[in-house]
Amino acid sequence: MPSHRKGSYSVIIDLKRFFQSDGFSEKLTHTMDMSGMELGGVKPFCAPVEAGVSLTSFGGSVVLEAQVEFSLTMPCDRCFETVTRDYAYRFTHTLVRELASEEDDGELILVEDGRLDLDGLLQEDILLELPAKFLCREDCEGLCPKCGKNLNEGPCGCERREIDPRLEALKAFLVLEED
Ligand SMILES: [Zn+2]
Numbered sequence: 001m002p003s004h005r006k007g008s009y010s011v012i013i014d015l016k017r018f019f020q021s022d023g024f025s026e027k028l029t030h031t032m033d034m035s036g037m038e039l040g041g042v043k044p045f046c047a048p049v050e051a052g053v054s055l056t057s058f059g060g061s062v063v064l065e066a067q068v069e070f071s072l073t074m075p076c077d078r079c080f081e082t083v084t085r086d087y088a089y090r091f092t093h094t095l096v097r098e099l100a101s102e103e104d105d106g107e108l109i110l111v112e113d114g115r116l117d118l119d120g121l122l123q124e125d126i127l128l129e130l131p132a133k134f135l136c137r138e139d140c141e142g143l144c145p146k147c148g149k150n151l152n153e154g155p156c157g158c159e160r161r162e163i164d165p166r167l168e169a170l171k172a173f174l175v176l177e178e179d
């Protein structure tokens with residue numbers, strides 16, 4: 001386990017030499033501290049975020065490819081058990097010094113002064129990609145609406161009838177028919 005860095009480090013990458021020559025390439029690994037980031041009232045980035053980044057200049061722009069790995073520790077949206085889940089995402093961006101047209105197609109990232117805020121970019125990527133629901137596992141059973149038991153640990157014994165009200169009406173009708 002990498003040691004947990006205290007405080008917030010921000011890495012600024014000077015892209016001038018990339019913009020100046022074609023085929024210039026560099027790989028780097030970067031550890032980010034996102035422990036202060038709050039999501040839904042908790043701070044789920046307990047461990048540092050690990051990023052592998054490659055930068056390649058091409059035609060006056062720079063292609064950035066990043067592989068980020070991190071874990072989230074927070075309560076499940078269904079059963080409220082606190083769990084840690086691992087995630088790995090891959091991002092690609094094209095960095096340019098100027099935009100050819102006023103149209104912003106979202107693919108290009110403008111780095112006017114040639115100084116890339118790597119942490120800012122990666123953190124924004126991660127936050128945009130996070131799942132809308134955080135579940136301890138995809139088939140989490142959640143809590144019993146009656147007694148509140150965590151149904152992942154087994155059934156609670158409450159009667160769990162999930163009958164469509166229309167079927168319920170039909171059932172009553174059938175019973176009447178029998179009589
Ligand atoms: Zn759960």
Ligand SMILES: [Zn+2]
Pocket residue numbers: 144145146147148149156157158
């Ligand atoms: Zn129950």
